Amino acid sequence: MSYNSSIALLNQAQVAFHAGDTRGALEWYYKGIKKILNDENVTALAPTVITLDNYPHELLGLAWSGFLGCFKDSSLGLNENTxxxxxxxxxxxxxxxxxxxxxxxxARFQNSERGRILLKGLQISVGFTLGLMAWNNKDRATAARRYQEALDLAQTHAPFMSFPNTPVGLERCVSRDVKDMQDNLEVLEHNDTIHASLGASLGQSTNRRDVVEMPDTVRMKRTEGNGKNFLLIL
Structure with a gap:
């Protein structure tokens, strides 16, 4: 195995991750993913020893799950500035x-139907991640927009919309994100209704960019993304 192969780079990501160095793991995921995107077969399957039903079986998709998981962990403060x-x-x-x-x-995904589906899956999961990050920044309008963009794309491949009755691998992983986005979008819309009602009672006009402290009795929970559940052993 070449030291510069994606497998070697992603192995370093897991070494860093299990050592508690999530920032370091992100850097190795980044390098491994770019190696695949630039030089390797984007639809290559991961070694069977690390194939898990709830995660993509393609090596790029599996690495993508770890990469996005780092961003989904809000405690790390990972964003465009950091x-x-x-x-x-x-x-x-x-x-x-x-x-x-x-x-x-x-263009490197367009040579096969599986490649085109994989690309959609990567994009949908990015939409979920960006939506969570926007929500963490209290920008509900952007969060809702990112969710809707991803859900619109998911509509173009039926298995992405069929959770929990979804095949294993990529489709199951993405369909879980789709279900979480649907739930979160519903929470956003419900919160907007409450915010509008609360604002009206206070004589205020509110929108998704407003931050209004709400009583605990009307707070809503969203589905969190948690990359720490991801395990890759190379």
């Missing part, structure tokens, strides 16, 4: 992206 290059890679794959870099990389 990890600009990794965040740039993340945002390049948002569902509505049409950047030159995205078009270059996306």
């Amino acid at each position: 990890v600009p290059e990794a965040y740039k890679l993340l945002k390049t794959f948002r569902p509505e992206s049409n950047s030159a870099q995205f078009l270059k990389w996306s």
